[in-house]
Amino acid sequence: GDSVTQMEGPVTLSEEAFLTINCTYTATGYPSLFWYVQYPGEGLQLLLKATKADDKGSNKGFEATYRKETTSFHLEKGSVQVSDSAVYFCALITANAGGTSYGKLTFGQGTILTVHP
C-alpha cells in the first residue's frame, strides 16, 4: 500500500536558519503530494501541494519539488521564523487505475519544528 516517510524530529533551529524536512513516499498509482502544517492549538492546514512530477509547490516562503525519480518531496525554507514553529506533515493522494481519486490522504508521522529567536 501507499506510505509516506518523514525525517525523524524534532527539529530545532535558530531564527533565519535554513530548513529542510525530508519526505519520501511509496505509491502504487500516480500520487499528488502535499505538505500540511499544524500550528499549536489549531487544525491541519494545507501548506503547499504538487500534482505531477517536477512540479514545485510554494507558499509562505516554503517550497517542495515533486521528484519522481527519487520518490521525494522535501520541504525547504531559506530563512525560518519563530512563527514557523509547528508540526509538519507530508501526505499523498493516489489516483486509482482510472486516474480518479476521492481524496483519501496518507500521512507521514509528522516532524516537530521549533524555531528559537
Next chain:
Amino acid sequence: GAGVSQSPRYKVAKRGQDVALRCDPISGHVSLFWYQQALGQGPEFLTYFQNEAQLDKSGLPSDRFFAERPEGSVSTLKIQRTQQEDSAVYLCASSFPRGRTEAFFGQGTRLTVV
C-alpha cells in the same frame, strides 16, 4: 460556518462507555473524511463519505466504530464500548469537489479513555 467544526473538542470516557463525535463540514462540501491521530503520529484514514453514501470504511479499526452522514452534511462518528487504545484525536475533513483538491480539517476531538 466558515470552516469545519467538530464537537466536543475534548471528551473523557470511562472504558466501556459509548461516545459520539460530531462533524459539521463546510457547507456544500461533497466529500467528508474521518481520520484518527494517535499521539505523536500522523493522521490515519478511517472512513469516507460522498454526500450521504459511505463509500470507504476500510480504515475503521473494529466493528465498535460506526460513522454516518444521513443527510449528506453533518456526520457522526460513534465508538461503542470504548477501550484505552481508542484514545486519540479524531479529525474530520471535508472537500469539494471530489478528487485531488484541498481537504479542510477541523480542529479535532481529543478522546481520552480512562
